[in-house]
Amino acid sequence: MVKIRLRRAGRKKLPYYQIVAADARAPRDGKFLEVIGNYQPTAKPHAITIDKERAAYWLGVGAQPTTTVRSLIRATGLLHELNMKRRGQSDEEIAAEMENWQARETERKQKRLAVKTRRRQAKKTAEAEAQAQATEGE
Template sequence: MVKIRLKRAGRKKLPVYQIVASDARSPRDGKFLEVIGTYQPTAKPHAVTLKKDRVEYWMGVGAQPTATVRSLIRTTGLLHELRLKSRGRSEAEITVEMEQWQASKVERSKKRLVVKSRRRQAKKEAEAKAAAGSEA
């Protein structure tokens, strides 16, 4: 069975992962069939690059992505695109759907930033209140 998984590269405390197609029996950093992308978790925001045609090929022949790689593929939108292709949608429909997906992704990230800023503000207010209470 072929798995699509992460292979660690980079140096100590600064990991860079290659997304590879490999036999499920081979070790994590061992023999692999093909490099199909990279993942840099230390970049802000995380950097994921994929060879979309090769990911599509390997998943088409039955390769199973690990949970982590599946989530990385999902964040790029490729998983949604492959699902649309498997349902027989035309290229025009797929491009329209992917533009909508990108817009919703931007909207979700904006909402997340608003929630984060509210939490930070509430935490600052709580700390200020606690500091004022301890002084009195």
């Protein structure tokens, strides 16, 4: 069975992963069939590059992605695009839907970033109040 999985590279404390198609029996960093893409989790934001044609080929011939790789492929929109092709939609419909998907994705990321900034601000104000109370009590 062929798996699409991560192959670790990089150095200590700075991981860099290759997305590879490999035999399920091969070790994590061992023999593989083809490099499909790259993933840099230490970059801000995470950097994902995937050769969509090769990933579609391997998924088409029955390769099973691991859960992490599936989420990375989903983040690029490839799974959504492949599902639309499988349903028989035209290229124009797919292109329009992918533009809509991209817009929704950027909106979702902006909302998530706004929530994070609000939480950081609330944490800072809470810490400042606690500091003020500690100095008041002395």
